[in-house]
Amino acid sequence: MPEFTFSPAQEMLRKAVREFVEKEIEPIAHKIDAENSCPMDVFRKMGALGFAGVIVPKEYGGAGLGLTERAIILEETARHAAGFAMTLMTHQLGIEVLLSYGSEEQKRKYLPELASGKKLGGLAVTEPSGGSDVGGQQSTGELKDGKWVLNGRKCFITNSSEADVCVVTVRTGEDAKGRPSFSAFIIEKGTPGFAPGREEDKFGLRGSGTGDLSLNNCQAGEDAVLGGVGNGTKMALAAISKVGRTGMSAISVGILRGCLEEGVRFAKERVLYGKPIAKLQAIQLEIARNRVDYEAARLLTYYAIGLKDAGGSCDAEIATAKYFSTEAAVRAAKRTMDLMGGYGVVNDYPVGRYLRDALATIPSGGTSHVMQLVIAGQTLA
Numbered sequence: 618m619p620e621f622t623f624s625p626a627q628e629m630l631r632k633a634v635r636e637f638v639e640k641e642i643e644p645i646a647h648k649i650d651a652e653n654s655c656p657m658d659v660f661r662k663m664g665a666l667g668f669a670g671v672i673v674p675k676e677y678g679g680a681g682l683g684l685t686e687r688a689i690i691l692e693e694t695a696r697h698a699a700g701f702a703m704t705l706m707t708h709q710l711g712i713e714v715l716l717s718y719g720s721e722e723q724k725r726k727y728l729p730e731l732a733s734g735k736k737l738g739g740l741a742v743t744e745p746s747g748g749s750d751v752g753g754q755q756s757t758g759e760l761k762d763g764k765w766v767l768n769g770r771k772c773f774i775t776n777s778s779e780a781d782v783c784v785v786t787v788r789t790g791e792d793a794k795g796r797p798s799f800s801a802f803i804i805e806k807g808t809p810g811f812a813p814g815r816e817e818d819k820f821g822l823r824g825s826g827t828g829d830l831s832l833n834n835c836q837a838g839e840d841a842v843l844g845g846v847g848n849g850t851k852m853a854l855a856a857i858s859k860v861g862r863t864g865m866s867a868i869s870v871g872i873l874r875g876c877l878e879e880g881v882r883f884a885k886e887r888v889l890y891g892k893p894i895a896k897l898q899a900i901q902l903e904i905a906r907n908r909v910d911y912e913a914a915r916l917l918t919y920y921a922i923g924l925k926d927a928g929g930s931c932d933a934e935i936a937t938a939k940y941f942s943t944e945a946a947v948r949a950a951k952r953t954m955d956l957m958g959g960y961g962v963v964n965d966y967p968v969g970r971y972l973r974d975a976l977a978t979i980p981s982g983g984t985s986h987v988m989q990l991v992i993a994g995q996t997l998a
């Protein structure tokens with residue numbers, strides 16, 4: 618069973634990340650949101666410190682740590698800038714598929730620069746015809762004269778414009794039962810026929826680019842196939858659960874801590890009837906509820922991640938953590954706005970951003986409906 622206490626080394630990591638985030642990210646958190654800009658210089662610094670490549674083994678240039686350490690980094694980053702944490706989280710999603718399914722040659726080629734933050738990664742699965750319905754992807758890959766020719770359009774892809782290395786899934790044939798089967802390809806930025814398209818103007822998780830990627834007779838060699846022809850969906854779904862959903866949970870825990878800390882700060886400073894509103898019982902109840910949501914999300918998140926780090930099969934626990942944490946972050950942000958009265962809607966305070974960010978965590982990595990279906994499926998099995 619995973620433990621609920623962190624090791625001294627994990628506590629040291631948390632302290633180091635917190636110091637970094639408070640110095641480098643917190644001062645620009647409002648700007649990242651207002652300008653919807655991703656500070657790639659900060660990303661590179663995080664790479665140099667081993668934060669971007671935390672889950673990559675040392676032999677490929679990473680820090681050689683686990684998902685728990687990764688969650689600590691994401692939580693601390695999201696405490697102040699969930700949008701920026703989203704860039705980091707999706708970079709690691711791209712890394713995960715390469716790490717778990719890449720050939721030795723592919724790992725040696727791509728992982729060192731992704732781990733060091735010199736390059737940015739991504740994973741492109743979603744299409745206009747297929748978000749929750751992964752089997753609905755229409756993009757195709759055809760093998761012609763020894764080259765794969767890819768066509769189609771991806772949407773809602775994090776890091777779409779910035780990613781240097783993107784793993785893209787397309788339909789490449791049918792399985793034994795005649796159902797569409799999909800394969801994953803490693804496509805580098807600048808490959809002819811592969812280009813970013815429109816960017817979404819999201820209201821939350823700003824600072825992480827989200828947009829289209831188009832494939833227009835994009836050619837890929839057989840060495841670009843990741844994990845074998847026909848295995849694309851299986852690999853992508855495994856990575857989305859292991860790294861995507863755990864990542865969204867950790868980001869939500871960071872938002873929840875932000876809500877708790879900002880609520881406490883405001884309640885102690887705001888004076889009404891001659892005393893801080895922290896003395897009012899109604900306000901105390903809001904703070905208590907925020908604390909319960911934060912503690913519960915934290916326990917569920919690190920529990921599921923601990924199970925995964927221990928090598929367990931725990932998709933339902935991960936879905937539970939993702940569902941609870943993302944929804945709890947929305948509740949906590951709304952409560953924090955409520956306890957701040959009119960100040961809650963003023964952009965000088967970060968709580969409006971927390972609410973927008975929390976709402977945007979819900980579809981990312983699978984909606985709350987889909988999370989409940991995963992939980993129910995395994996409960997009823």
Ligand SMILES: Cc1cc2nc3c(=O)[nH]c(=O)nc-3n(C[C@H](O)[C@H](O)[C@H](O)COP(=O)(O)OP(=O)(O)OC[C@H]3O[C@@H](n4cnc5c(N)ncnc54)[C@H](O)[C@@H]3O)c2cc1C
Binds near residue numbers: 741775822977980
């Ligand atoms: C900020 C952000 C970042 C993202 N980053 C990436 C990325 O990097 N790579 C990537 O590939 N994708 C990414 N996505 C896409 C994301 O995975 C999808 O948005 C998500 O899977 C939902 O798909 P959809 O948006 O097409 O919604 P739909 O699947 O069209 O869902 C519409 C509604 O139907 C419900 N629904 C769907 N299926 C069921 C069902 N079986 N039972 C009950 N209800 C159902 C949904 O819950 C929702 O309410 C990102 C999305 C966001 C918002």
